[in-house]
Amino acid sequence: MKKRHPELLIPASSLEVLKTAVIFGADAVYIGGEAFGLRAKAKNFSRSDMEEGIKFAHEHGVKVYVTANILAHNDDLPGVREYFEELKEMKPDALIIADPAIFDIAGEICPEIERHISTQANNTNYGTYNFWWRLGAKRVVSARELSLEEIKEIRRNIPEEMEIESFVHGAMCSSYSGRCLLSNFFTGRDANHGACTHPCRWKYSVMEETRPGEYMPVYENERGTFIFNSKDLCMIEHIPELIDAGIDSLKIEGRMKTALYVATVARTYRRAIDDYQKDPELYRKNMPWYLEQIVGCTYRQFTTGFYFGKPDETSQIYDNNTYAKDYTYLGIIGEEKDGLYRIEQRNKFSVGEQIEIMKPDGTNAEVKVKRILDEDGNEQESAPHPKQVLYVDLGEKADRYDILRRKEIE
Numbered sequence: 545m546k547k548r549h550p551e552l553l554i555p556a557s558s559l560e561v562l563k564t565a566v567i568f569g570a571d572a573v574y575i576g577g578e579a580f581g582l583r584a585k586a587k588n589f590s591r592s593d594m595e596e597g598i599k600f601a602h603e604h605g606v607k608v609y610v611t612a613n614i615l616a617h618n619d620d621l622p623g624v625r626e627y628f629e630e631l632k633e634m635k636p637d638a639l640i641i642a643d644p645a646i647f648d649i650a651g652e653i654c655p656e657i658e659r660h661i662s663t664q665a666n667n668t669n670y671g672t673y674n675f676w677w678r679l680g681a682k683r684v685v686s687a688r689e690l691s692l693e694e695i696k697e698i699r700r701n702i703p704e705e706m707e708i709e710s711f712v713h714g715a716m717c718s719s720y721s722g723r724c725l726l727s728n729f730f731t732g733r734d735a736n737h738g739a740c741t742h743p744c745r746w747k748y749s750v751m752e753e754t755r756p757g758e759y760m761p762v763y764e765n766e767r768g769t770f771i772f773n774s775k776d777l778c779m780i781e782h783i784p785e786l787i788d789a790g791i792d793s794l795k796i797e798g799r800m801k802t803a804l805y806v807a808t809v810a811r812t813y814r815r816a817i818d819d820y821q822k823d824p825e826l827y828r829k830n831m832p833w834y835l836e837q838i839v840g841c842t843y844r845q846f847t848t849g850f851y852f853g854k855p856d857e858t859s860q861i862y863d864n865n866t867y868a869k870d871y872t873y874l875g876i877i878g879e880e881k882d883g884l885y886r887i888e889q890r891n892k893f894s895v896g897e898q899i900e901i902m903k904p905d906g907t908n909a910e911v912k913v914k915r916i917l918d919e920d921g922n923e924q925e926s927a928p929h930p931k932q933v934l935y936v937d938l939g940e941k942a943d944r945y946d947i948l949r950r951k952e953i954e
Contacts, residue, residue: 557800560876572608638682640660667685670698699789713779877948893927896912899938900949
């Protein structure tokens with residue numbers, strides 16, 4: 545098996561987050577348009593934003609994949625055709641598809657764009673991979689239920705040039721490969737059309753009707769994963785095993801996350817991958833830094849999911865689904881003017897506060913906010929209004945696309 549240099553694939557919910565992902569180390573980003581993706585609550589991209597985002601990424605040598613992974617109903621299909629005609633002009637690098645009808649339409653309208661098969665298609669064996677390969681797919685996203693040993697077996701039984709993409713960090717869906725029925729059942733919002741209300745994150749117990757008051761844990765069977773309130777997947781400590789399994793693309797979940805989350809996870813996995821490929825001992829030496837960074841962003845408890853065998857309820861379920869937040873996202877550095885940096889503020893901060901400049905190279909600089917001005921040049925003591933455009937004096941040099949954040953004191 546050839547030595548692989550895995551792609552780091554990062555999610556982006558908006559143009560701002562796409563640019564952050566590119567600058568902070570992504571090899572590729574995946575995004576959703578305003579239709580036909582499975583994250584309707586994500587901001588998603590207008591046509592103009594998508595065009596600008598693809599152009600920006602390509603200028604930096606980064607690929608862009610567009611999700612079109614709904615499970616389509618009859619009345620979706622005419623719109624899919626129109627959508628793909630638009631995408632054909634914008635030239636993304638790949639389409640992520642789950643539905644065979646959508647796959648077929650993409651091959652007809654834009655055959656020059658790679659087609660990747662979404663995890664929604666429940667890709668659990670090498671026969672499925674070969675099936676999609678024969679139909680023209682370049683890549684298949686593995687089901688979350690697969691172990692590394694199963695992925696190795698898939699790699700041995702598919703064409704060498706066929707690519708395997710696997711999730712390595714983020715939320716673990718509580719249904720079979722994310723084909724969730726809970727949201728529709730409880731709230732009338734269809735997760736398979738991108739409107740998921742995340743009922744898997746709610747707290748549940750099961751009670752049999754003839755035994756009121758007797759609560760029982762929820763288990764999974766041998767064929768499916770129906771685990772509620774799961775921990776987040778984190779494979780930062782297992783980069784060598786992921787590469788050894790023959791995975792071509794290491795995928796981060798989180799198309800609804802902030803720029804701070806994306807920047808933190810992207811630069812941490814970027815450094816971990818690069819360190820390991822430069823020197824495995826360097827990777828092991830820097831492990832405390834990787835873990836500190838990952839834990840420092842918005843997170844829940846972590847698990848390695850199914851990669852090392854089928855987990856039990858103790859490794860997947862926990863009692864507290866409240867996020868621990870070590871840092872608050874304040875904004876992204878824009879252009880500089882007379883020593884002041886333009887930002888679009890995301891959370892309140894004030895003159896005199898200690899904040900951090902977070903840089904793509906892994907360094908952070910502590911600075912004190914010296915001045916805050918509005919767009920008209922008026923001085924402000926604080927920035928209380930979300931998305932207000934401001935100019936700030938940080939007393940130190942910052943670079944465009946650096947992240948501003950504040951460490952929260954417990």
